[in-house]
Amino acid sequence: xxxxxxxxxxxxxxxxxxxxxxxxxxxxxxxxxxxxxxxxxxxxxxxxxxxxxxxxxxxxxxxxxxxxxxxxxxxxxxxxxxxxxxxxxxxxxxxxxxxxxxxxxxxxxxxxxxxxxxxxxxxxxxxxxxxxxxxxxxxxxxxxxxxxxxxxxxxxxxxxxxxxxxxxxxxxxxxxxxxxxxxxxxxxxxxxxxxxxxxxxxxxxxxxxxxxxxxxxxxxxxxxxxxxxxxxxxxxxxxxxxxxxxxxxxxxxxxxxxxxxxxxxxxxxxxxxxxxxxxxxxxxxxxxxxxxxxxxxxxxxxxxxxxxxxxxxxxxxxxxxxxxxxxxxxxxxxxxxxxxxxxxxxxxxxxxxxxxxxxxxxxxxxxxxxxxxxxxxxxxxxxxxxxxxxxxxxxxxxxxxxxxxxxxxxxxxxxxxxxxxxxxxxxxxxxxxxxxxxxxxxxxxxxxxxxxxxxxxxxxxxxxxxxxxxxxxxxxxxxxxxxxxxxxxxxxxxxxxxxxxxxxxxxxxxxxxxxxxxxxxxxxxxxxxxxxxxxxxxxxxxxxxxxxxxxxxxxxxxxxxxxxxxxxxxxxxxxxxxxxxxxxxxxxxxxxxxxxxxxxxxxxxxxxxxxxxxxxxxxxxxxxxxxxxxxxxxxxxxxxxxxxxxxxxxxxxxxxxxxxxxxxxxxxxxxxxxxxxxxxxxxxxxxxxxxxxxxxxxxxxxxxxxxxxxxxxxxxxxxxxxxxxxxxxxxxxxxxxxxxxxxxxxxxxxxxxxxxxxxxxxxxxxxxxxxxxxxxxxxxxxxxxxxxxxxxxxxxxxxxxxxxxxxxx
Ligand SMILES: *[C@@H]1O[C@H](CO)[C@@H](O)[C@H](O)[C@H]1NC(C)=O
Ligand SMILES: *[C@@H]1O[C@H](CO)[C@@H](O)[C@H](O)[C@H]1NC(C)=O
Ligand SMILES: *[C@@H]1O[C@H](CO)[C@@H](O)[C@H](O)[C@H]1NC(C)=O
Ligand SMILES: *[C@@H]1O[C@H](CO)[C@@H](O)[C@H](O)[C@H]1NC(C)=O
Ligand SMILES: *[C@@H]1O[C@H](CO)[C@@H](O)[C@H](O)[C@H]1NC(C)=O
Ligand SMILES: *[C@@H]1O[C@H](CO)[C@@H](O)[C@H](O)[C@H]1NC(C)=O
Ligand SMILES: *[C@@H]1O[C@H](CO)[C@@H](O)[C@H](O)[C@H]1NC(C)=O
Ligand SMILES: *[C@@H]1O[C@H](CO)[C@@H](O)[C@H](O)[C@H]1NC(C)=O
Ligand SMILES: *[C@@H]1O[C@H](CO)[C@@H](O)[C@H](O)[C@H]1NC(C)=O
Ligand SMILES: *[C@@H]1O[C@H](CO)[C@@H](O)[C@H](O)[C@H]1NC(C)=O
Ligand SMILES: *[C@@H]1O[C@H](CO)[C@@H](O)[C@H](O)[C@H]1NC(C)=O
Ligand SMILES: *[C@@H]1O[C@H](CO)[C@@H](O)[C@H](O)[C@H]1NC(C)=O
Numbered sequence: 036x037x038x039x040x041x042x043x044x045x046x047x048x049x050x051x052x053x054x055x056x057x058x059x060x061x062x063x064x065x066x067x068x069x070x071x072x073x074x075x076x077x078x079x080x081x082x083x084x085x086x087x088x089x090x091x092x093x094x095x096x097x098x099x100x101x102x103x104x105x106x107x108x109x110x111x112x113x114x115x116x117x118x119x120x121x122x123x124x125x126x127x128x129x130x131x132x133x134x135x136x137x138x139x140x141x142x143x144x145x146x147x148x149x150x151x152x153x154x155x156x157x158x159x160x161x162x163x164x165x166x167x168x169x170x171x172x173x174x175x176x177x178x179x180x181x182x183x184x185x186x187x188x189x190x191x192x193x194x195x196x197x198x199x200x201x202x203x204x205x206x207x208x209x210x211x212x213x214x215x216x217x218x219x220x221x222x223x224x225x226x227x228x229x230x231x232x233x234x235x236x237x238x239x240x241x242x243x244x245x246x247x248x249x250x251x252x253x254x255x256x257x258x259x260x261x262x263x264x265x266x267x268x269x270x271x272x273x274x275x276x277x278x279x280x281x282x283x284x285x286x287x288x289x290x291x292x293x294x295x296x297x298x299x300x301x302x303x304x305x306x307x308x309x310x311x312x313x314x315x316x317x318x319x320x321x322x323x324x325x326x327x328x329x330x331x332x333x334x335x336x337x338x339x340x341x342x343x344x345x346x347x348x349x350x351x352x353x354x355x356x357x358x359x360x361x362x363x364x365x366x367x368x369x370x371x372x373x374x375x376x377x378x379x380x381x382x383x384x385x386x387x388x389x390x391x392x393x394x395x396x397x398x399x400x401x402x403x404x405x406x407x408x409x410x411x412x413x414x415x416x417x418x419x420x421x422x423x424x425x426x427x428x429x430x431x432x433x434x435x436x437x438x439x440x441x442x443x444x445x446x447x448x449x450x451x452x453x454x455x456x457x458x459x460x461x462x463x464x465x466x467x468x469x470x471x472x473x474x475x476x477x478x479x480x481x482x483x484x485x486x487x488x489x490x491x492x493x494x495x496x497x498x499x500x501x502x503x504x505x506x507x508x509x510x511x512x513x514x515x516x517x518x519x520x521x522x523x524x525x526x527x528x529x530x531x532x533x534x535x536x537x538x539x540x541x542x543x544x545x546x547x548x549x550x551x552x553x554x555x556x557x558x559x560x561x562x563x564x565x566x567x568x569x570x571x572x573x574x575x576x577x578x579x580x581x582x583x584x585x586x587x588x589x590x591x592x593x594x595x596x597x598x599x600x601x602x603x604x605x606x607x608x609x610x611x612x613x614x615x616x617x618x619x620x621x622x623x624x625x626x627x628x629x630x631x632x633x634x635x636x637x638x639x640x641x642x643x644x645x646x647x648x649x650x651x652x653x654x655x656x657x658x659x660x661x662x663x664x665x666x667x668x669x670x671x672x673x674x675x676x677x678x679x680x681x682x683x684x685x686x687x688x689x690x691x692x693x694x695x696x697x698x699x700x701x702x703x704x705x706x707x708x709x710x711x712x713x714x715x716x717x718x719x720x721x722x723x724x725x726x727x728x729x730x731x732x733x734x735x736x737x738x739x740x741x742x743x744x745x746x747x748x749x750x751x752x753x754x755x756x757x758x759x760x761x762x763x764x765x766x767x768x769x770x771x772x773x774x775x776x777x778x779x780x781x782x783x784x785x786x787x788x789x790x791x792x793x794x795x796x797x798x799x800x801x802x803x804x805x806x807x808x809x810x811x812x813x814x815x816x817x818x819x820x821x822x823x824x825x826x827x828x829x830x831x832x833x834x835x836x837x838x839x840x841x842x843x844x
Contacts, residue, residue, distance in 0.1 A: 061263040061300055063216035064138035067094055071210045072103040072122035079116050080260050084212060087124065098130030104153035104209070112149065112182040114258060114267050119212040120149035120182055125156055126163075126208040132198040138217045142191050143264065144198070146173070147212035149182040156207060163208030167198045170243040171428040182211075184267070186246040188223055188420075218264055219300045227337060227386040230364045237335070237388040238510060244337060244420040245429050248328050250274060252414050253309025254283040263300050268416065271311055274326040276398075281324050284413070285309040286345040291380040306416040307343035307382045313403060313412035323360065323400035326417065330397040331431035333532060334424055335390050338399060341416030342371050343382045355411045360400040361389045382415075388422070390532065425503035425532070498561060498573040498584075505529065505575055505582055509539050518591075523549060528587065537572050538588065542581030553581040559632065559655035560585075567620030569643055569653040588651065590644035593617075593702075597639060597709050604744045607753070609648055610706045611786040616650030617642045618782055621699060622775040624652070625692045633690055637698035638679045638712075639705045678712035678723070683769050693769030696778065700764025704728050707757065709742030725765060732758065753789035756781065 070077045070084035077084040085093070088103050102125040110120040136142070144167060150158035164174040168189060176183050189196075196215060200208040223244065226236045250271045251257050257268035275281060287308030292299060313324050330336060344355045355371035366387045375381035391397055397419065403412045421429050508529035509516050518538065519526035527539045542549050553574075560571030560583075575582040593613055596602045605613070624632040634641075634655065641654045679701045681694035701712055704724055712724045721727045731740050737758060741749065749757075760781040766772045773781070 061219070063218070065134070065136055065142065066216040067134050067213070068216075069213040070119055070122065071124040071212055072105065074103075077118060079119075082265070084119060088122075094135070095133040096130065097133070098126055099128035101126050101130065102153075102156070104151075104156065104158075106151040106153065108151065110149055110151070110182065114256075114269075115147065115182065115184060117182075119147060120151075123149070123151070123153070123158065123209045123211045125153070125158075126200045126202060129199060129201045130208070131200075132213070134196045134198070134215055136191050136194050136196050136217075139192050139194075140190060140220060141188050141218050141223050142196065143214070143216055143218050144172070144187045144189060144196075145214040145265075146176065146185045146210060147182065147214075148177045148185070148209070149211045150177040150180060150209070156209075158209050160206070161209055162203040162206035164201050165199065165208075166201065167196060168243075169427050170423055171426075172243075172245070173429070186266075188218065188244045188246075190223075190241060190243075214265070219298070221296075221298065222264075222300060224386055227388045229388040230361060230366050239337065239388075239422075241511070243423040243427075243429075245423075246418070247330065247336070247421050248274070248417070248419040250326070250417045251306045251309060252283075252311040252416060253285050254311070255285065255305070255309045257303060257305045261305055262303050268302075268306050271326060271417070274328060275311065276325045276327050277322075280314055280322060281311045282314050283309070284312050284346055289345040289380040290343055290382060291378060292382065294378065294381070297382040297384060301384060302341050302382070302416050307341060308345060308415075310343070310345060310413040310415040312346060313401065323358075323402040324412065324414070325398050325400040326414075328397045328399075328419055329395060330391040330419075331421070331429075332391050332393050332395055333431050334429070335388055335422040336397060337386060337388050337418075337420040337422055338366075338397075339384055339386050339418040339420075340399070340414060341382065341384045341418075342369065342413070343415045344371055344375070344379050344411070344413075345415070346411045346413060347379055355413055356403065357412050357414075358402045359385075359387075360398075360402065361387060362391075362394060362396075362398050364389065384416075392533075425501055425505075425507045427503060498557070498571060500573040500575045500582075500584060502575050502577040502580055502582075504532070505539055505584070507532070508537065512541065524581075529584070531572075535572070536587035538585045540583045540585065542583075549581060553583065556583060556655045563624070563627065563632070565620060565623045565627070566649075567616045567651050568623065569651040585653070588643040588653075589646040590648060592640050593642040593644060593650065594639035594705070596644065597705055598711060605648075607745050607748050608786065608789060611753075611757075611782060611789065613642065613644065613648065613650040614703060614706055615779065615782045615786065617652055617702070618699065618775055618779040620650070620652035621695055622779050625695070625775050631692060633692055634695050634698075635690070636676055636679075637695050637702060638676050639702050640676075642702070678725075681769070682767065689769075691769055692775065693772045696764050696772045696775060697766075697769075699775070699778065700761050700772075701725060703757070703761040703764065707742065707745075707761065708740050709744065729762075729765070732762070750789050753785050756785040756788055760785070 068082055068084045069087045071087050073084075073086045074088040076086050087096075104123045104125050106121055106123075110117045112120055146165060148158075150161070152158065159177060159180060161177065162175055165172045165176070165185075167187070168191065170187075170189065172187055173185050176185050198213075198215070200210065202208040223239060225240050226238045229235065229237045246266075249266055249268050251268035252271045254270050254272045256270045257266075259265040259267050262268065272278070285308060287304055290304040290307045292304070311324065338361055340359065342355065342357070347354060355369070357369045357371070359366040359369060366389075367385075369385065371383060374383050389397070399414075399417060399419075401412055401414050423429060424431075506512070508531050509527040512525075512527055516527045516529065517525050518528045524540065524542045527541065529537045529539045531537055542553055553576075557571065557574050560569075564570060569588065570586040572584040572586060574584060590596070596605050621634060621637065624634055632655075634652065636654055637652075641652060643651050643653045645651065676698075679698040681697035683697075684690055684694045701724070705712060708724060708728065710724060713722060714724070715722055720730070728740050731737060737754070738746070741754070760773070760778055763771075763773050764778060
């Protein structure tokens with residue numbers, strides 16, 4: 036790397052250049068250039084680095100103890116002026132530079148490190164980190180005895196920039212030179228196209244960027260002194276993979292900045308004026324030119340490609356056509372001429388955001404497109420910037436993905452089961468001594484959830500997500516991604532860094548009841564995994580947040596597909612399959628483990644549908660483990676949703692699995708009738724679905740209540756069987772209601788009866804174009820009906836399920 040000959044050449048070139056060109060045209064509003072540890076100001080070209088070993092009023096430095104260091108040896112720096120590296124400032128404790136900012140917006144921060152030995156301080160061994168605003172910029176940047184220059188760009192939205200140097204406890208920090216200055220607005224766009232991710236645009240407004248590579252194609256280096264923003268553009272030859280596929284071209288005079296949107300601040304003419312060109316003579320034309328860069332996996336990168344047609348001339352007009360690939364993803368096709376109104380030599384650049392997944396390499400390739408026979412394929416410049424991670428740093432993330440959470444799940448389940456078994460054993464012993472047997476208990480083991488709620492929560496199952504990861508997944512809880520709103524808070528659609536789609540329920544922190552339900556839900560969901568129960572992906576409780584992350588369910592709630600929306604009408608067969616799925620989920624809850632779980636809030640808004648309309652039961656915020664034997668606890672709170680509540684539970688406050696069966700019966704009625712449980716704008720006798728349905732049946736007019744859109748579709752045998760099971764579920768006394776297992780069995784035979792009769796019928800399940808709202812007067816009444824049940828205050832959890840897609844589509 037260090038080549039004295041080279042160095043002398045560069046210094047000479049610099050010297051000549053400095054004489055020729057005194058100003059490069061860009062004058063930053065904010066500019067702080069410090070030659071740290073120096074007692075003399077140092078002029079480099081048209082810039083003056085201020086000695087910081089003197090009294091200065093342009094910024095403040097707070098530091099407990101610091102030392103000015105100088106070195107006798109001649110430092111060697113390939114690209115930057117090495118006179119900056121003769122001195123350094125050493126910090127023995129956390130120290131802050133505080134710069135007043137006049138112009139808010141993007142600023143460039145450049146940190147120069149050149150370790151040397153000063154007395155007892157061997158800077159090669161210094162251990163420290165540097166942070167700015169809320170971003171942690173770097174840790175131990177220095178390596179060996181060569182200079183390291185770190186460059187960042189931050190959008191500063193306050194009137195002060197605080198740059199902190201934080202040494203590790205027994206170590207120290209140092210810095211040789213420092214640049215902070217504002218850059219023109221057009222340098223970093225507010226958003227950029229993404230590839231390899233579902234959401235199309237990525238906002239860059241609030242991100243910090245770290246320069247990973249800045250390359251001038253055409254085997255030429257552009258020195259900081261020759262760039263309006265003092266950037267270094269290194270030559271591409273060491274990154275180019277298959278060198279004999281490309282040839283280097285240079286034609287700086289062809290670059291024409293007039294009339295374009297691209298200014299010299301984006302990249303200077305010396306960058307646009309050189310290029311690496313795909314070799315046309317090469318018989319192996321069907322290939323790509325590829326440059327390869329080292330990156331950290333799991334982080335996002337902003338890649339900027341610079342193009343300028345310096346190879347065509349006006350007589351041949353062959354043009355530049357390029358296919359662009361980042362790793363193996365296509366980043367699109369570029370017809371440079373049409374982007375630059377066919378002005379030859381007009382610069383153009385494009386930005387793409389991409390994620391380095393498992394790969395430690397980021398490969399940028401350009402290839403020929405098949406549009407015309409002999410296009411020019413060139414690239415003039417390339418910049419790669421690392422985007423800060425969810426924690427506001429630039430280190431590869433400590434893996435937070437659903438892949439690892441699966442491992443965590445296994446561990447969690449093992450730990451969980453163990454705790455469960457021990458706890459259950461203790462409780463059984465305890466209960467057998469203290470209590471008479473519970474009649475509804477059927478001899479199964481019993482576990483009290485009541486005060487035990489914190490057990491799983493505090494045992495850190497491993498689903499815990501950092502808040503910043505969710506900020507990133509939901510684009511900082513963007514309103515555009517809200518898929519549901521309710522009393523509990525909002526539900527956002529999010530995409531995790533491994534591209535898993537998730538629903539993110541963010542609770543509002545006020546209510547203490549919310550916190551209990553938040554915990555219960557995490558506990559319950561983390562214990563069970565079943566095809567027909569919605570999966571927990573994680574949670575976040577940082578900063579008093581109550582956030583639960585679920586698998587994303589494309590089709591929202593069952594409720595929304597039954598009434599009050601424009602979704603296509605569900606066929607009878609689909610409805611039965613959804614009922615069967617939910618019954619399986621509930622049956623598993625009731626019987627799937629030694630301890631039965633009572634859901635307590637079964638309703639159509641808590642049954643979610645995935646992309647194949649497979650049903651999954653959601654919202655375990657009110658769930659209870661086992662028939663509740665803690666009498667005092669039960670008598671304090673009857674919970675559930677208005678209209679679905681088991682009347683027996685209401686009066687006796689005895690909670691059993693049969694309460695879920697009752698609520699499920701109400702859901703079956705909703706499915707059959709396609710109307711809300713409580714519908715206040717109807718005539719009085721019809722307001723309550725259960726009363727109306729039971730009355731109509733006893734008057735022998737069952738057909739009246741069937742969803743008009745299903746009439747003619749349901750076979751009478753199927754209808755009768757369905758009604759029979761629904762009626763049993765709605766029985767006044769729990770002990771006469773069937774178990775979920777019986778319900779499931781009966782629903783399956785209902786479907787069988789329908790199938791037998793339906794052999795000849797069409798298979799197109801989404802019948803006609805009748806939407807779910809059309810047979811009812813206005814949808815505003817549904818909103819009213821919905822809010823009535825919420826305002827009734829019976830259900831404090833406003834389930835994400837209920838909210839899902841109420842606002843979308
Ligand atoms: C360095 O320059 C600053 C302003 O540019 C000036 O205030 C200061 O006196 C100079 N210091 C020395 C040692 O010349
Ligand atoms: C800076 O100013 C203080 C007084 O305000 C003075 O005591 C000190 O010697 C000055 N330091 C230098 C390097 O000029
Ligand atoms: C430095 O700090 C003092 C006291 O906090 C403040 O009055 C002064 O304005 C600051 N100066 C700069 C340049 O920020
Ligand atoms: C460092 O600076 C001091 C004066 O500030 C000078 O006496 C000493 O010789 C310098 N050391 C080297 C190695 O340049
Ligand atoms: C400084 O530390 C580096 C890295 O540990 C080591 O290679 C070098 O010999 C040290 N220099 C001195 C003078 O101790
Ligand atoms: C840093 O974050 C805290 C809270 O997270 C916030 O209050 C503060 O304004 C942030 N500071 C800056 C400079 O953005
Ligand atoms: C830098 O370190 C290398 C060995 O790591 C050594 O050969 C070289 O002399 C050192 N250069 C300076 C200027 O100290
Ligand atoms: C900087 O952040 C502010 C506030 O988020 C935003 O309005 C502005 O557009 C951002 N500027 C840039 C250059 O991204
Ligand atoms: C690229 O530049 C380097 C140094 O300037 C030179 O040694 C090398 O031969 C050049 N490569 C080509 C293919 O021209
Ligand atoms: C700087 O760029 C100009 C063209 O803009 C070029 O003429 C000059 O040779 C370059 N100087 C250096 C030192 O690269
Ligand atoms: C540069 O482009 C403009 C149009 O944008 C054109 O009018 C002008 O003639 C061009 N200059 C040269 C030197 O080609
Ligand atoms: C260029 O690279 C991309 C991505 O690796 C690949 O899909 C494409 O087939 C390559 N093109 C040619 C002509 O090899």
